[in-house]
Amino acid sequence: MKVLIVDDDLISLRKLEWLVKSLGHETITAQNGEEAWQIWKDQGPRMLITDWIMPKVSGPSLCEKIRNSEGRQYTYIIIVTTKRNTHDLIEAINAGADNFISKPYSKEELSAKITSGQRIVDLESRDMIIFAISKLAESRDVETGNHLERIRYYSKILAQHLHKKQKYDGQVDHSFIDNIFLTSPLHDIGKIGIPDHILLKPDRLDDEEFAIMKTHTIIGHETLIATANKDLKADYLKMSASIALSHHEKYDGSGYPHGLKGEEIPLPARIVALADVYDALVSKRVYKTSYPHDISKSIILKGNKTHFDPTIVEAFLACEDQFIEVSNLYKDH
Ligand SMILES: [Fe+2]
Ligand SMILES: [Fe+2]
Incomplete structure (x- = not known):
C-alpha cells in the first residue's frame, strides 16, 4: 500500500x-x-x-x-x-x-x-473490483447505462424495508443489506458465456436461442460458487451466486432455471427479481420505450404472487418514492 x-x-x-x-x-x-x-x-x-x-x-x-x-x-x-x-x-x-x-x-x-x-x-478495492467485473459483463449486453447502479439501489431500498419487519429478524440484517448492494450488480454475469448472435439479437429469440439465453443463470452461478467455495467466510459470494442462479425464478414456480416456488427461491433473488424487472420497465431498451412509473407499477402489481413475492411487492409499494428518486438520479442519457 x-x-x-x-x-x-x-x-x-x-x-x-x-x-x-x-x-x-x-x-x-x-x-x-x-x-x-x-x-x-x-x-x-x-x-x-x-x-x-x-x-x-x-x-x-x-x-x-x-x-x-x-x-x-x-x-x-x-x-x-x-x-x-x-x-x-x-x-x-x-x-x-x-x-x-x-x-x-x-x-x-x-x-x-x-x-x-x-x-x-482492501474492502473498498474489493467492492470496486466486483463492480468492474459486473460492468465488464454488462458491456457486451444491451442493458447498459446505469442499470447496475440502479439495481443495487433498488435492491438495497427493498432490503432496508424488510429489515424493519419482524418476519425477517435475523435474516435481513446490516450485512445482508451491504451484501445485496455489493452483489446485485453481478446478477447477469453469466451472460459472458452467451454467444453474441443470441445476446445481441434485436428480434425475439426462438425457442432454441431462448433455452441458451436461460443458461446465463447457471453459468453465473457456477462461476461465483466456485469462488465462494475458495473462501467459505465470504457470505457475499454465496449471496451473489444465489442471485445469479435464481433472479429469473417466479413466485408461482413458472420461472427458470429450476422452476422454484415461493420461499424456495432465495430471498436475495426474490428482491433482485423485482428490482430488475422494475428497471427494465422504466428504462428504454432496444425492444421497448421507457414506461412511466405508474404504468410500471401497475405491471409489477399484476405480477404480485405470480411473478413476485407479495412481501417484496408490499415493500416496493412502501418505498415507491425512493424508487422514483433512484431512477431519476441514475437516468440514462
Ligand atoms: Fe438475467
Ligand atoms: Fe439486469
Missing part, C-alpha cells in the same frame, strides 16, 4: 517513514500540509499519516481538504498527535480523520492502526 507521511519535524518524519517501510509499505513523504496536498492530488495514496500541528495547513485542515475533494477512492487518514482531550479528537474526526496515534507510540501500535486502515482500503 502507498502511504503518504507528513510531518514538519524532519526527525519524526524519518522515524515514521522507517517504521512504515519496515512494515512492508511504500512511502512518500512531505514536510508540510501544502506539499502533502499536491502529492495527494498527483499520486492518490490509499493512506495518509499526518502530524496534527504544522505551519499553514494543519493535519485536520489537510483532512478536510482531502475529504471535500475525494472521488470514488477512499484515503484512510491517521493523525499523529500529543493531544488527548475529547474535544480535540472530535474536531479531528469531524475534519475527516479515521484514526489517531498518540506520541510517543510503539511500532506495534502503529502497525495495528495501519492494519485496521488497510482492512478498510
Whole structure:
C-alpha cells in the first residue's frame, strides 16, 4: 500500500517513514500540509499519516481538504498527535480523520492502526473490483447505462424495508443489506458465456436461442460458487451466486432455471427479481420505450404472487418514492 507521511519535524518524519517501510509499505513523504496536498492530488495514496500541528495547513485542515475533494477512492487518514482531550479528537474526526496515534507510540501500535486502515482500503478495492467485473459483463449486453447502479439501489431500498419487519429478524440484517448492494450488480454475469448472435439479437429469440439465453443463470452461478467455495467466510459470494442462479425464478414456480416456488427461491433473488424487472420497465431498451412509473407499477402489481413475492411487492409499494428518486438520479442519457 502507498502511504503518504507528513510531518514538519524532519526527525519524526524519518522515524515514521522507517517504521512504515519496515512494515512492508511504500512511502512518500512531505514536510508540510501544502506539499502533502499536491502529492495527494498527483499520486492518490490509499493512506495518509499526518502530524496534527504544522505551519499553514494543519493535519485536520489537510483532512478536510482531502475529504471535500475525494472521488470514488477512499484515503484512510491517521493523525499523529500529543493531544488527548475529547474535544480535540472530535474536531479531528469531524475534519475527516479515521484514526489517531498518540506520541510517543510503539511500532506495534502503529502497525495495528495501519492494519485496521488497510482492512478498510482492501474492502473498498474489493467492492470496486466486483463492480468492474459486473460492468465488464454488462458491456457486451444491451442493458447498459446505469442499470447496475440502479439495481443495487433498488435492491438495497427493498432490503432496508424488510429489515424493519419482524418476519425477517435475523435474516435481513446490516450485512445482508451491504451484501445485496455489493452483489446485485453481478446478477447477469453469466451472460459472458452467451454467444453474441443470441445476446445481441434485436428480434425475439426462438425457442432454441431462448433455452441458451436461460443458461446465463447457471453459468453465473457456477462461476461465483466456485469462488465462494475458495473462501467459505465470504457470505457475499454465496449471496451473489444465489442471485445469479435464481433472479429469473417466479413466485408461482413458472420461472427458470429450476422452476422454484415461493420461499424456495432465495430471498436475495426474490428482491433482485423485482428490482430488475422494475428497471427494465422504466428504462428504454432496444425492444421497448421507457414506461412511466405508474404504468410500471401497475405491471409489477399484476405480477404480485405470480411473478413476485407479495412481501417484496408490499415493500416496493412502501418505498415507491425512493424508487422514483433512484431512477431519476441514475437516468440514462
Ligand atoms: Fe438475467
Ligand atoms: Fe439486469
